[in-house]
Amino acid sequence: MTDFLQNCIDGAMFGSGYALLALGFTLVFGVMKRLNLSFGPSIMLGAYAGTWVYLNVSQNVLLVVLATVITTVAVGIYVERLCFWAVRRDATIASMVSSFAIWMQLEEVAMHLLPERTYPFPTFFTSTVIDVGPFFVRSEHVSMFLLTLVLLALLHLFLFRTRPGLALRAVSDNPLASTYMGINSSNILFLAFAVVSVLGGLAGFLILSADSQVTPFFGLWATFKGLIAMMLGGMGSLPGAILGGLLLGVVEANAFWYGGPVIRDISAYLLLFMMLIVRPGGLVGQRIVAQQQAADERV
Amino acid sequence: MPNDYLLTVISNIGMISLIALSAYLLLISGEISFGQQAYFGISAYAGAIATTLWGWPLWVALLFGSSLAALAAGLIGLLTLRISGLYFSIATLAFAEMVRLSLFKLTYQVEIDGELIGPNGAEGFGEIRWIFDNDVSVFEYTLLIYSVLFLVLFFLVLIERSRLGMIFRMLGQDPLLTRVQGLNPVRYKVTAAILAGFIAGLGGALYAHSFTYIEPQIFNIMMGVHALAYGLIGGLGTVLGPLIGVAIDIGFLESVREFQGYRMIVFGGLVALMLIFMPRGILDEKRVYWLKSIARRWFRA
Secondary structure, eight states: OHHHHHHHHHHHHHHHHHHHHHHHHHHHHHHHSOOOTTHHHHHHHHHHHHHHHHHHTOOOHHHHHHHHHHHHHHHHHHHIIIIIISSOTTOHHHHHHHHHHHHHHHHHHHHHHSOSSOEEOOOOSOOOEEEETTEEEEHHHHHHHHHHHHHHHHHHHHHHHSHHHHHHHHHHHOHHHHHHTTOOHHHHHHHHHHHHHHHHHHHHHHHHHHHTEEOTTHHHHHHHHHHHHHHHHOTTOHHHHHHHHHHHHHHHHHHHHHHOHHHHHHHHHHHHHHHHHHOTTTTTOHHHHHHHHHHHHHO | OOOHHHHHHHHHHHHHHHHHHHHHHHHHTTOOOSOHHHHHHHHHHHHHHHHHTTOOOHHHHHHHHHHHHHHHHHHHHHHTTTOOHHHHHHHHHHHHHHHHHHHHHOBOOEEETTEEESOBGGGOBOOOOHHHHTTOOHHHHHHHHHHHHHHHHHHHHHHHHSHHHHHHHHHHHOHHHHHHTTOOHHHHHHHHHHHHHHHHHHHHHHHHHHHSOBOGGGGSHHHHHHHHHHHHHHOSSSTHHHHHHHIIIIIIIITOGGGTTTHHHHHHHHHHHHHHHOTTOTTOHHHHHHHHHHHHHHHHO
C-alpha cells in the first residue's frame, strides 16, 4: 500500500509535466479543431537551442530558458503559418499530415544542429530527497510541480482575465459567432500558437532539466505524452488536460513499479484505447463530443 | 540483369505500396488510420513464424498472416465503430503502439539445426531463411512482390468501379448521406477495415521474407504516418495515387545521394508545400475526372 501511494505521489509530480504538454495540445485543438503533431518536435528544437547556448555561450540558466522558449515560439510560428494558416480550413487531415511532415523536417534539423545522440541539459534544480512521513519526494519534482501550478495560474489569468484570452475562448467556443463579433480568427490562431509555444518551451525546459539530458527522441515522446494526456482528459478541455496529465503520470508510475518500462508504455496505450472506446470524451470532455455530434446531426 | 541495389529499392517500393494502399482504402472511406503498421507487423511476424518455424509454403503463410491481420483489423473496426475523426485516428495509433510494444514481449523460439530460431522480444526475429532455402533470387522475389501488388491493384480497381467502391466514397464524403440512402454504415466501415488490414498484411508478410530479419521497432508510428502521407501526396482520386507517393519518397529521395542526410528536410518541406496547394494530393478526384474526360475525347476522335 505504501508503495502504491508512493507511486501515486511520484506519478502526480511527474504528471504535472504531462499536463503542461497536454494543455498545449488542447488549446490549439480547441481553437482550430485540428491537431498539431509537430508540437513535441518544436519543443525539442527549442531544447536543443537551449543546450547549444548552454554548451557554447553561457551557463546562465535564464539565458538557457530564454533560448529554449524563443526557439520554440519561432518554430511554433513557422509550423502555424505553413501547416495551419496556409492550408484550407476544412482540410483537417491535410493539416495533420503536413504538421507531421514538418516534424520529420525538424527532427533532421535537430540532428544536424547537434549530431550526437544525447546532450546534457542544464539542471536548474538541486536534487535532494525530502521525507514526508513514510513517503519521500525528490526536490526537483516538487519544484516542477510548483512551477507547473504557477504556469497554470498565469494561463488561467490570461484566458479568463484579458481581452485576447476572451477572444481565444470565443473562437474556441464558436468560430462563426466570434467572426460576427469582429474577432479576426486568423490572428487568434497565431496568438494561440505563440502562447502554446511559450507554454511548451517552459514545459520542455522543466521536464528536461529534471531529466538533465536531451535526446532526439524527446520530440516523439513529448507529442505522444501530450496527446495521450489530452485524450484521457478530454480533447479540447482545459481542466481535462490537467486531470489527464495527472492520471497518466499516476498510471505510468504504478505500471513501471509493478511491470517495468514496456508494461508502463503498454498500460498507457491500453488505458487510452479503452477510454476512447468507452468514453471518447475522456474524463471531462463528454460535453464537447456531444456538442460536435449535435452539430453533425443538425446538418 | 539489373543490379541488386536497384532491385532492393524497387521491391521496397512494392512492399511499402501495399501498406500505402491499405491506408488509402481507409482514407477514401473517410477514416484516417495511424495504425496500419500494426497489421503490417502482425502479418510479418505471423507469416515468418509460419514459414520458418512451421515449415509452411510461402503462399499459405502469406494468406495466414494476412488473414490474421484482417481479423485483427475487423475486431478493431468493430470496437471503434462509435468513434470517428481524430478520435478514431488516435485509437488506431494506441492500438498499433500496443501491438508494437507487445512484440517486445513476444518470445517463441524453436530449435532448428541446433540453433534457437524465432521471435525473441527486442532482439527481433532473424534467420527468416525461406528465400535462401528455396533458392529464390532477389529478382524472382521482386517479381513475386509485384505480382501480389498487381493482383491487389486489380482487385482495388474492380472495387472502385463497383457499387461497394461507390459506397466507400460516399461514406468518406458524407456518412449521413449513406444512412439516408438506407445503407448501414457499420457494415461498410468494418468491410473497409478488414480489406485494408488484409492488404497491409500482404505487404508485411512479404516484407519479413524479403529482409529476413524483423524487429518490433520497424513497425512504429513513422511507418504508419508515412503510409498515410503517401496517399495524400499522390492523390486520393485513384489507386495510383499512393503508388506515386511511394515512388516520390523511396524511389526518388531515398535513392538520390545528394539528399543524404537532408532527405527529410526536403521531403517534409515538399509535402507541407504540396498540401497547401493540393490538400487531396496530386491526382485528386477532380484531376482524375479531368484526365478521364480527356482520355475519352481522345479515344473517340
